[in-house]
Amino acid sequence: QVQLRESGPGLVKPSQTLSLTCSVSGGSISSGHYYWSWIRQHPGKGLEWIGYIYDSGRTYYNPSLKSRVTFSVDRSKNQFSLKLTSVTAADTAVYHCARARGFGEFADYWGQGTLVTVSS
Amino acid sequence: EIVMTQSPATLSVSPGERAALSCRASQSVSSNLAWYQQNPGQAPRLLIYGASIRATAIPARFSGSGSGTEFTLTISSLQSEDFAVYYCQQYNNWPWTFGQGTKVEIK
Numbered sequence: 236q237v238q239l240r241e242s243g244p245g246l247v248k249p250s251q252t253l254s255l256t257c258s259v260s261g262g263s264i265s266s267g268h269y270y271w272s273w274i275r276q277h278p279g280k281g282l283e284w285i286g287y288i289y290d291s292g293r294t295y296y297n298p299s300l301k302s303r304v305t306f307s308v309d310r311s312k313n314q315f316s317l318k319l320t321s322v323t324a325a326d327t328a329v330y331h332c333a334r335a336r337g338f339g340e341f342a343d344y345w346g347q348g349t350l351v352t353v354s355s
Numbered sequence: 356e357i358v359m360t361q362s363p364a365t366l367s368v369s370p371g372e373r374a375a376l377s378c379r380a381s382q383s384v385s386s387n388l389a390w391y392q393q394n395p396g397q398a399p400r401l402l403i404y405g406a407s408i409r410a411t412a413i414p415a416r417f418s419g420s421g422s423g424t425e426f427t428l429t430i431s432s433l434q435s436e437d438f439a440v441y442y443c444q445q446y447n448n449w450p451w452t453f454g455q456g457t458k459v460e461i462k
Contacts, residue, residue, distance in 0.1 A: 284451040333398075337446070342391075
């Protein structure tokens with residue numbers, strides 16, 4: 236059974252960088268069959284797909300966040316990471332990591348999510 | 356980007372009854388549509404992909420239909436664990452986008 240778990244600071248100051256890591260267990264991030272995704276959910280609202288990364292390092296970012304977001308993969312630790320720069324209160328959300336099937340099209344395994352609050 | 360609109364926002368149903376949830380896309384997404392279920396404080400769970408293909412271990416009471424711009428998730432006989440929020444998501448055009456959700460509550 237694949238499990239994903241997000242980790243990182245729960246509070247980030249405005250204008251700073253949000254950094255999260257997703258640890259994957261029960262399967263290899265380098266299997267080559269899946270795309271590793273970040274999806275966020277603003278409090279009480281819907282879901283927003285931030286983007287995804289293939290184990291080769293190829294990335295796909297949501298155009299609305301593309302200028303501020305960077306994904307990376309650490310195969311030795313079976314982890315992938317998100318960095319979001321210049322955050323504002325609008326970036327306050329629960330951040331989920333997920334495994335996506337197809338060409339990163341739909342997510343079949345999700346992490347529980349971690350709440351990141353942007354506040355001074 | 357493609358806008359996904361779900362209706363109704365809230366659906367009140369008695370246990371054992373049938374529920375039909377609607378999802379509409381602002382342009383055709385072919386059959387590139389998924390449905391998820393989310394309980395409070397939990398991660399979403401994939402129910403359906405390809406508009407009508409049940410994901411692994413999803414009970415047969417969940418079914419999806421539609422193509423193009425109109426889609427329906429049907430729950431044939433609601434069980435207690437089915438009262439949750441349901442989201443549709445298109446993956447025809449990047450960025451993938453979700454509907455705003457339909458909450459299925461106990462009547």
